[in-house]
Amino acid sequence: MFGNLNGWHLLILLAVILLLFGAAKLPALAKSVGQSARVFRGEMKAMKEEDDKPSTAAGTATSTTPDTSAPASTTSSPADTPEAKP
Numbered sequence: 001m002f003g004n005l006n007g008w009h010l011l012i013l014l015a016v017i018l019l020l021f022g023a024a025k026l027p028a029l030a031k032s033v034g035q036s037a038r039v040f041r042g043e044m045k046a047m048k049e050e051d052d053k054p055s056t057a058a059g060t061a062t063s064t065t066p067d068t069s070a071p072a073s074t075t076s077s078p079a080d081t082p083e084a085k086p
Contacts, residue, residue: 005013021029
């Protein structure tokens, strides 16, 4: 895909990026890209470790349904309260 890029193409591409973002914003842009890559690698490592762990309850399905045993909320909404009429 990028096999046809030579030194001049890359130089022109860097000049366009410098004009678009400005010299002052490039260090902040590079820092944010580095932080994003670090977070991505950490998440990938966590996912890989999660996949490597054997499941403790093999053969039992976990329920993803919401817990309905909790009591209903007792707070009232503004629609439930009577409005004061002048």
